[in-house]
Amino acid sequence: MKKNRPKYRQIIDAAVIVIAENGYHQAQVSKIARQAGVADGTIYLYFKNKEDILISLFQEKMGFFVEKIEENIAGKPEATEKLLMLVKTHFKMLSEDHHLGIVTQLELRQSNKELRLKINEVLKGYLYLIEQILEEGKRSGEFHSSLDVRLAKQMIFGTIDETVTTWVMNDRKYDLVSLAEPVHQLLINGCGQ
Amino acid sequence: MKKNRPKYRQIIDAAVIVIAENGYHQAQVSKIARQAGVADGTIYLYFKNKEDILISLFQEKMGFFVEKIEENIAGKPEATEKLLMLVKTHFKMLSEDHHLGIVTQLELRQSNKELRLKINEVLKGYLYLIEQILEEGKRSGEFHSSLDVRLAKQMIFGTIDETVTTWVMNDRKYDLVSLAEPVHQLLINGCGQ
Amino acid sequence: MKKNRPKYRQIIDAAVIVIAENGYHQAQVSKIARQAGVADGTIYLYFKNKEDILISLFQEKMGFFVEKIEENIAGKPEATEKLLMLVKTHFKMLSEDHHLGIVTQLELRQSNKELRLKINEVLKGYLYLIEQILEEGKRSGEFHSSLDVRLAKQMIFGTIDETVTTWVMNDRKYDLVSLAEPVHQLLINGCGQ
Amino acid sequence: MKKNRPKYRQIIDAAVIVIAENGYHQAQVSKIARQAGVADGTIYLYFKNKEDILISLFQEKMGFFVEKIEENIAGKPEATEKLLMLVKTHFKMLSEDHHLGIVTQLELRQSNKELRLKINEVLKGYLYLIEQILEEGKRSGEFHSSLDVRLAKQMIFGTIDETVTTWVMNDRKYDLVSLAEPVHQLLINGCGQ
DNA sequence: CATGAATGAGAATTCATTCAT
DNA sequence: AATGAATGAATTCTCATTCAT
Incomplete structure (x- = not known):
């Protein structure tokens, strides 16, 4: 191998x-x-070729991401807690790796459409995590029973992504991790009862 | 001229x-x-050069966007209504222009970092609109007084952007405009009382 | 006309x-x-075209050159005096016209071969002047009877040209006109008895 | 390398x-x-780029020129002999290389000013050779003690250059090498006692 | 006579990928 | 397994010249 x-x-x-x-x-x-x-x-x-390096890069790093988040949310009893941990872990990992944020938020987005579609495939693992948390939250009553999981998933991912991109574009000049809680609050309000 | x-x-x-x-x-x-x-x-x-075509394209179209949205929300008395109109107008305009969504959501993102930074400048006009609505909502009591406008702005823009991108990536096979209301609901929940 | x-x-x-x-x-x-x-x-x-501007430029300026030199040497009884006057007038005119030296010594030489061949045609009038002085000097005994006029002409023109070019390339930082006499001395030594 | x-x-x-x-x-x-x-x-x-080919071309060829001339004048006891050998070698080498004369006398002069300035740097090695011969001739009494070396150098280079250019422009229809002696005679007269 | 908007041919350079060693 | 010299396709932009007004 x-x-x-x-x-x-x-x-x-x-x-x-x-x-x-x-x-x-x-x-x-x-x-x-x-x-x-x-x-x-x-x-x-x-x-195989240059594109293959980039896809592999994304798979390795994002795979590690999902794994780490799964580990961190494993024991949590509530969906909202899990969501908080997801946001926190996401922000924390990017804060710790100086280069990774630049690569995933800015540079890799310049790749061509085909590569980006493949990257989206890789992202599905992450989106599936979010989806599971949302379903769990609906079952437990933490989130509204009529919540459209597909849309909520887009809100969560879009919000996290936009927050991180803005932070990277501003040269990481403020602390990202401390935004995890207020961002989480916005998201559970959005989904909530 | x-x-x-x-x-x-x-x-x-x-x-x-x-x-x-x-x-x-x-x-x-x-x-x-x-x-x-x-x-x-x-x-x-x-x-001036090829890049100038792309920046101008973005400026013209986004300028038209902001203008149109401003027109549409002008009379509305409430911030939440304004936000709904913003989402609706955004979704409607992209639905109507077959090509524009592809260009703004997928193709133009492949441009280099410099071009993207310039595009971001153009986006500021749009983000300012959102900001004004949020401030108004806070004043009127529609949104929570402790709402972090900067984060809420990122949530709103990130959610709209992600929703549109997902729609374009799925070849516009479902109706985007009918998502405006549920997306709006998620957003005002997030900001709301 | x-x-x-x-x-x-x-x-x-x-x-x-x-x-x-x-x-x-x-x-x-x-x-x-x-x-x-x-x-x-x-x-x-x-x-007719761009080339025609440049040829005409050269014709006008060089025609004026030849004319002026002819005027100045008209009365002189000796060939060596005429040669001195030719060198002096040449150096003087270029010293007085800030732009002309740059154009004739540096810039116009970058033109293509065809244009340069045409410029050479124009130069013939100037070279003919030199030739006449040389012939006169041979007749009067000022120059050696076995002098090869064709070669002497090339020496005179080559020396003047190289001197001016070096002066222009050194940004005219020394006085060109005062070189006329020593250059003249070299030339009449070369041709002389 | x-x-x-x-x-x-x-x-x-x-x-x-x-x-x-x-x-x-x-x-x-x-x-x-x-x-x-x-x-x-x-x-x-x-x-590095196209210009670099041309500069390197000039350096290689002109370096070979200077080297060859240095070899040929090495043993000569007198400055005038050295000068004759320099002219002869110069004329001989250009006569033997069908293409080189065209390139150095006509084509490379069409290059832009920057390239020509770099070419001039390369020429300094050649001009330094002439200078050394002139100094030697002054010391030995072959040339006049009051000779202005800088001007004489310009005369020698200008004359050789003009002679070669005229020959190339006339399509090499006469023998260049046989002009070496009369040209040399003109030059040493110019410099001479 | 004068204008100036429109034309369109033409060339240096980069870089992912290969393959003989 | 590893190397690295060689390949060659592909694209923006300039500017002399024209011609309808």
Whole structure:
């Protein structure tokens, strides 16, 4: 399995750094190779093409995201608590990784439509998490029984995404994590009784 | 004034069509010129460069957006009504222009960071509208007095944007305008008393 | 006769200024037109094409050169004196016209081969003057009877040209006219008894 | 070192041929690549840009020039002999390389001012050679002690250059090498006792 | 005579990918 | 497995010239 060989991660981590520091359109394969300490050709032993690096990057990082959030919400008895933990974890992880926010919120969005559709596939895991929380909240009565889960999901994801993007665009000059609670409050008001 | 000569609009309208039908990266200047029925060089009598076409496109269309929304909410006595009208008008206008949604939600986001920052400048007019509605709602008691306007603005814009993007990505296969009311309900719940 | 109408000279003078200040490759027809205070199209009522402006420019200025030199050497009884006057007049005229030296020594040389061949035709009048002085000097015994006029002509023109070019390339930071006498001395030594 | 790999020379030699046969303005990079038998992109592994090809061309050829002349004058005891050898070698080398004269005397002069200034830097090595010969001649008493070396240098270079240019412009229809002696005679007369 | 809006051909350069070693 | 030299397709923008007014 290629994914377990050390150079696989090495290349993905190099890609994050190169994209964050140079921007999507200045992130040439040869630059990523140099950053990863391998030859250009070596990249193609681990990835089908350049797009494949980016999708893999997104899968790895977003997979880790979903995993981490799942861990953190596991024990919580209430949906609203779970939602708070989701927002908090999301904000916390991006706050901690200097480069990742730039890459996911700004740079990777410049990719072409096809790549973005594939990225959306990856996002489905995250959206499914939100959906489960919403369903649970409806069952428990925390959220309104007539709540349109599909729309609420878009509100939650759209709000989180917009909040993070604004924060990244403002060069992370304020604390993102402390926004988790008020953002959460807006969201549960929106969904709530 | 170049903006008032007929070819100015002609080129912008051609750009919307070409980008929507071919995608951002396949929208060559010569293709736009052909669609507009002018010579390649003529483009450069009206626009500084290719990027300038795209910024102008966004400015013209978004300016029209803001203008139209302002007209529609002018008479309304309540902030919540105004917000409903804003969402409705937004959804309606995108529903009516087959190409515009694709261009603004998908294609133009592939532009480079500099262009996107300029687009963000243009968006400020729209965000200011939302802000005014929120302030008014707080004053009238429709929205909670402790509401964080900056965050609420991000929620409203993020939710609308995500809803429209999801709709465009699903090939507009359901009716967007009928989502205005339930989306509005989510938003005023979020802001509300 | 077009050459006698005021706009003819107006355009040529504008061309000298524009070329001197912007360089040959930045001297667009529209820039020359603007400097001359006429419309782009008007240029083509007076000149066949852009090349024609440049040839005419050279003809006018070089014609004036030859004329002036002829005047100045007319009365001189000796060939060496005439040669001195030729060098002096040449250096003096270029010293006095800030722009002309840049245009003839640097900028116009960037023109294509065809234009340069035509410019060479124009130069023949100047070279013929030199030739006449040399022949006269040989007859009078001032110059060696075995002197190869063709080569001596190339020496004289080459030396003058190189001296002026070096002066222009050094931003005219020393006095050119005072070089006339020592240069003249070198030349008559070369040709002399 | 790129300069020692075979394709470096291959491309420079191709450039000389293409420029001589097509003219400066018709010497596209793709034409040079085809002549050199490499892909367009390969050019850019060896040269920064098109201008860099031309400067390198000039450096290589002019460096070879200076080197060859230095070799040939090394043993000569007298400055006048050295000068004769310099002129002879210069004329001989251009006579032998069908294309080089066209490129250096006519085509490369059409380049823009910046390129020409860089070419002038390269020429300094050649001018320094002339200067050394002149100084030596003054010390030995072959040349007049009051000789202005700077002006004499301009005379020598200007005369050689003009002679070669005239020869190239006349399609090399007479023998250049046999002009070396009479040209030399003119020059040493000019400088001489 | 004069205008100036419109034309459209033409070329340097980048970079993802390959493949012989 | 790893290398890295070589490939070659693809696109914006400029500007001399025209011609309807």
